[in-house]
Amino acid sequence: MGVGVDFDLTGLVGRDRELAELVTFLDTAATDGAALLLTGDPGVGKTALLDATAELAAAKGIRVVRGSGVEYETDVSFAGLHQLVAPLAAELGRLPRSMREAVEVALGLGAGPAPSRIAVLNAVLSLFGEAARERPLLLVVDDLHVVDDASRSAVVFVARRLGGHRIGLLGARRAESDGSFRPTGLAELAVAPLDDAGALRLLSRRFAHLPRRVLSTVAREAQGNPLALLEFAGSTRVSGDRDGEGAGWASGPGRDVRALYGARVGRLPRRTRDLLLLAALEGSGDIRVLEAAGGPDGLDGLAPAERDHLVEVVESGRAVRFRHPLVRSAVVDGSTGEQRRSAHRRLAEALVDRPERRGDHLARATTAPDEAVAAVVESAARSILRRGDADGAITRLRRAAELSPGPAARRRRLSQAAYVAAWVAGHLEVSHEIMHEVEGDPAARSLSAAAAAGFLVLVTDGDADTAHALLTEAVEQAPVPPGPPGGELETALFTLTLAGQYSGRPEHWQPLVDVLARFPEAAPSAAASLARVHHDLGSVTDAMLRRLDEEIARLRDQTDADVVIRTALTASYLDRLPGCREAVSRVIRDGGAVGSSMPALMFVALDDLYAGRWQASADAAAELIALCEETGYHLFAQVGHYVAAMAAAQRGDLDACREHCEDIWRWSGPRGLRRLENCAHQAAARAALGAADFETAFRHATAICAPGALPPFNPEAVWSAPDLVEAAVRSGRHAEARRHADALRDAGVGHLSPRFALSSATAGAMTSDPEDMARCFEEALALPGVEQWPFEVGRAQLAYGERLRRQGLVRDARVQLAAARGRFEELGARSWEARAAAELRATGMTRTARGKAGAALTPQELEVAGLAAAGLSNPQIASRLFLSPRTVSSHLYRVFPKLGITSRAELRDALEALPPGPPAARP
Template sequence: MDFDPTGLVGRDRELGELAMFLDKAASDGATVLLTGEPGVGKTALLDTTAELALAKGTRVVRGSGVEYETDISFAGLHQLVAALPYELGRLPPSMREALEVALGLGVGPAPSRITVLNAALSLFEEAAKEQPLLLVVDDLHVVDHASRSVVGFVARRLGGRRIGLIGAQRAESGEPLRATGLTEVEIGPLNDADALRLLSRRFAHLPPRVLSTVAREAQGNPLALLEFAGSTSVSGDRNGSGAGWASGPGRDVRALYGARVERLPQRTRDLLLLAVLEGSGDIGVLEVAGGPDGLGSLAPAERDHLVMVAENGRTVRFRHPLVRSAVVDGSTGEQRRSAHRRLADALADQPERRGDHLARATTVPDEAVAAVIESAARSSLRRGDADGAVVRMRRAAELSPDRADRRRRMSQAAYIAVWITGHLETSHEIMREVRGDPAARSLSAAAAAGYLVLVTEGDADTAHALLMKAIEQAPAPSGPPHGELETALFTLTIVSEFSGRREHWQPLVDVLARFPEASPAAAMSLGRIHHDLGSVTDDTLRRLDEEISRLKGRTDADVVVRTALAASYFDRLPGCREAVSRVIRDGGAVGASMPALVFAALDDLYAGRLQASADAAAELIALCEETGYHLFAQGGHYVAAMAAAQRGDLDACHEHCGNLRDWSGPRRLRRLENHAHQALARAALGAADFETAYRHATAICAPGTLPPFNHEAVLSAPDLVEAAVGSGRHTEALRHADAIRDAGVGRLSSRLALCAATITAMTSAPEAMAERFEEALALPGIEQWPFEAGRAHLAYGERLRRQGLNRDARTQLTAARGLFEELGARPWEDRAAAELRATGMTRTSRGKAGEALTPQELEVARLAATGLSNPRIASRLFLSPRTVSSHLYRVFPKLGITSRAELRDALEALPPEPPAGL
């Protein structure tokens, strides 16, 4: 089928480029972005490209930005998805539900932004299975932010797919879209010859002098050329002087469209206004909102070529964006409000869109309307549109007749802005307005103000005072706290955690004592965890594991961050990693992404991925500096300091610790001060500077004590005990080991179990030492914690060497050196190597790899690979534990490994034994 793009004059170059674009898109995917001033012909080129695509057998799906919907997330995507109902139904349920929830067409857990982006791409791939697909998006400069992110995401991933994406935006819009991957084509004005040729073709009846004047005044803008000349033709002024195009507002194309709209019947103008404000061009909605026989009123606008109805009869599209502007400009405020009310009635089954129209239709406080808009805001939050939730909640507050409701809604908008979206200035702006209200402060206001002052200024005193006053004045609930009270208690818990001072955490503990047990991620549970880690019950751990398992289907940033916070105290961050990563990648949750980055960095640190943890810490620090969330930057400095301490980069460690102490010291944030002491103690231990390490470790807590609201007292316990032993303070070391054992923290996670068992072994009597270390190294799951395992091997080897058991010591020290080498923990590797040299072993002794194992060595290795300790292996084989250790000492270098954790894989890699008798 041939296609002749008649009517486009002077666009041969552009049409040639667009034809090549379509050919490439149909075979391998392609993108193009048309830019230029209003009226230069971008929409005409989009239309022509769409017609050419249809002629080539390509399916076309169109959408357009609407300036009245720029604050409605995914409004633009809604238009594209609505055109593909069959393909939407063929998507996997998880993807279909993500799109339906994001677009307000369904209910369910809020999908993350990345989930929606991937689902949209999959939908377009599905649509392109049977024939190539062209996505056409006009007016990108007024497409909502969320939909623009879809455009960019899809554009960057079209290679190898039979999908084309073409968009258009105004050159002066200030919205840079080059980074989205669209290839830009600038559309300029027509030259003088082409302008005259266009006018002569369309307006042959006008004198050449008039055409020349029109061409000069329109400055090559095709829309202006046609509309100015058309206005002159209609006015009958063939001399070009009069009230037509030549003077006044007639020279404004928008005004000319306004004049054409003004000539339409009132019912037609009313229907056009509904179409503009509805945004998507959905004929079904217009039919309901327009009333009986309403659609018949479109005919005059169709005949005047102001609008077009799609061939399928489902949508109406304006000829040009300026027509929409002219329709709105020609309406009164009351007419617009009336149109919004009718649209709200027509959209009763879509709560967010209904709320948006009610918000625009209402001018005086109305609680019924405010409640609908608040419900729409919560719906937005559930589907991951935090920005939309803030906008809607603020509007709900504006329409609240009761001042208490108004404060509550404004404060909730402020809290969402600071906690999830990361819009500090928006939150400050809202709170300034709330503070201007002389009435008593609400729980929501206290939570928002307290969180703001904590994360930006680190002012725990002010935050605590605000929150405690509001909580004490709030009525006590009959069951577990929820809603505003839960939010306030959660914020108070965070304040008390960073403060670490008794005057802050004791009032919180007293308040929490009034309430029953709640979910592990609730404020009550988090507060109790902070207060006394060892008191956490097995049932709480079981329920926490269940909460973590459900994170796979949860994308609510608030739920993910709270659950990960609880998980971080029990070494369960690996189970949260996928959900935490979604929060980090989701551009709509910048505020929540900062604590999420802390958890990702900690997960990497604990797992021994030191470079990854340092990279995440650097990203966090940069993001906090950019956004003003100074408190979370300290979390980045802590992780960076710990990674540097373990890698032996003492300058970097001291620099990060200096930042921590300089910021937290004047604010008396004890937890951050403890973070600095912990990193400095770890760095000193790597250098075997036990006195310095002891000084920093005991700044966190005194030997033999585990103070409440001091998690670092548990985490740094191995540092304190090792520093005490190394500096000759055996009584203090034993006292602290007893405190850790009595607290029962070893049952909370495999890492804490390994730390507690290592501490016990380090302080055991010489005759029990080997058995205690063997028990520690036989604990299940310790391979997840390579640094802690390396410390246990190192401590074991050191004590064996000091007892003169050099051959046994070498086995442990070799394992320690290998683990630290893999981690890049250079000072700790050097410590192990120094101990090995003291046993008389040199690095070359590891060069026995490839030697065959003796039968007894093979048997010992197999039993060790099952997880049995040396004493248990000895008992089974009727050997001494020392002999077992000696066999393993010889086995490791022969197999080319450095730890028991590698035994199973190494044994499986051995060649099969020859059959007996050969």
């Protein structure tokens, strides 16, 4: 309760049920971790229960660390978390450097790159785990409903991951908190008002000198609220009259107690009230700040408030604490607007060495536009963004815009807020709301406005034309800096690069290439580097690769999510995603910013795809699609469909691949997003190759580029080149195949990575002369580092075996084909495995090494196969058997390798060749 009277915390009245649950909670927390949230009305006794539990925990040998929310500090990022971390300085020093720096930067204790939210949360969890290593730890957080959002996210994140950590988290919040308090999902214990008997027992214990009738009246009017009981009784004379009579008790005990506190505050000397107002608005109760803001001997003026039990100085003597949050509210409610602004100005002067907090107080102290104040607030926003708090940065940028005297500065700051909301925080609705405040044509006025507006129309509507027009005009009007672009120009260039990237059309790329020619070579995470790589993969030099590798090596300690995402984007073109995996994973959504988590999910899905972890890749793609559809980032969802289509293609699930490709074509085609259309053609070509449908594969591969041409601005042309070559060879188009293999070799991409080298060498081997064939394939498969690309190795072995068999070298062919089949089987590449198995049978090998071909069909597989052999389509089979078409597809692609076939056309003969008897009983 923390009331303004002495209270025996070990003898709480009427709280046997709550105390019993809290004892159980402590026992669980001390052994296996637990979290609990007390809820109830103001003054109902939540703080008293927290105090009692903390006292009991200390008696049990549990270490206790406390913090609380402050109503006037809700927008000071990580203010609440700071209270929990400050006592753990020794443990913080024992964390790994990257974690320690993430916490220090987030809390403003150190300087460095902006940590992602997830990096801070994981580091804080590790910090508390370190603190609980020697003995259990109890974290106590009062007034969680007014804890700042960043700290509240950290508290909830930690609370959900306490299992096995010997850490307890006990919080309290008002049941009446407004809608801004989002559900935490934590276990809650409702603290109800005392019943009549409990209320009278409490009053009799504390106010035995008052008549019974007076106590009964107080008990009735306080409605069982312990704080109201004590305060009402304390303000009651022996006669039964009360101070402040006529205040209107019927409005509820919480308001009545605040009125009583307001009356007590109003009776204090003015000097004391001024100091209390400073303490209430400062939030942390830091004695040094109050001394600096209050003037010489200022704290002596607090003595009357201490004597009246309204505030107390904590044992360390370094902080002043209000005895109850309602006291703080009463102090602020009793002040005038000018008094509050004056207090904020004095606090800003006292916090000159803390720019973020200084900016917050200046913003509150200023009512008229003031560019100097706006600049300080904007600087604070940038600082907070570097600490990983996007929401706090958005709030401050909007406030800086309000304080901007000129319309240009106002639009610029609002646009920056909109861009951060969309790209970093993932709040599209907030970004749209802010952009509506920007008057006129944003692109004509600032780079920030163009970047924000362009990014919004691109990621939501896929409107690359509008995004390109907005950004090109803004970038062309911007002055050219002497060095690499930075700040607003870099943001605009990056967004322009994204527009050109997804468009894939020369009319969008060529102007960007012309613009970038004006700038020197930049860091791998810069827009210029990404654009140059996307423009021409073969132009990437070894020096650029070394610089990228160095940047990737530093990602382990990189806490700026934007740098991680941009570096990984460049790396994804050059087969260097595995080195980015750890850093990218830290950015993923769990506690982090939604905007950054979507591209992070892309890179995780792509990394799994390339490494042959296709189920994990499909799962990440599905998560990305769902998140994008939920949040409105429809452009990024198409990347999810592409990854899902590629995973399905390589697993042999033709129906699923086609569905995802059609989703892409349906959305991207009308918008002219050529790059995304090419991605779908690449997946469709890959699926057709697996099914040995070489004509269809050639049609899709040549939709990306013509044979013999690898045009700029078209990375899919390079990635799908082996598909086009194989489809051309197997469909009898040998001249086209050779031209394309030569084009891939001449593109000079072999030095980029082992995968590029293997793809180029395999394409060359597939089109080589018979006398050179074996040597070319052997050289391709002997390239260093190719084993990390299992699917590509399997394709090379399959192509090698096919050529060997056609040249009559059956024994050598079996070696390569068996290796390919085994590799595809391990990967789950069913249609590719079936191709290899069919080739093996053509060599005269009728039994597979692993015994999978000819394996028993289940009854349902046999039923599905029979209907497919009869000519029914997958939807028709699904309707007849009450299955989904995707389930039918899955059955068929398990049936194909079991029967040793590759297509539906072979089903009838394969089924007729089965021996009689129950299928499930076959050996």
